[in-house]
Amino acid sequence: MxxxxxxxxxxxxxxxxxxxxxxxxxxxxxxxxxxPYLSLNKHLIAANLRLRKSKQSSNISL
Incomplete structure (x- = not known):
């Protein structure tokens, strides 16, 4: 159906x-x-920045 x-x-x-x-x-x-020595918050910020950069360079829609 x-x-x-x-x-x-x-x-x-x-x-x-x-x-x-x-x-x-x-x-x-x-x-x-x-x-591994960074705080959880710094890891989240860095991961988010990395994703934004890769999204901008490849124009991927997340």
Missing amino acids: PQPHNTLLREHKAREQLRALLTLNNVFSLHVLEE
Whole structure:
């Protein structure tokens, strides 16, 4: 049975959000491994900056 358009749209948005969260998690984990002495807040800021730079350079929509 076909799903209504709204349901498909919600599922698509949920997949995009999950992909963005997984990407942020990967970048955050990599930064923690590279610089383990930094605080949690500094890791989050650095991961966010890294994602913004990569998004700007590749024009990826997260």
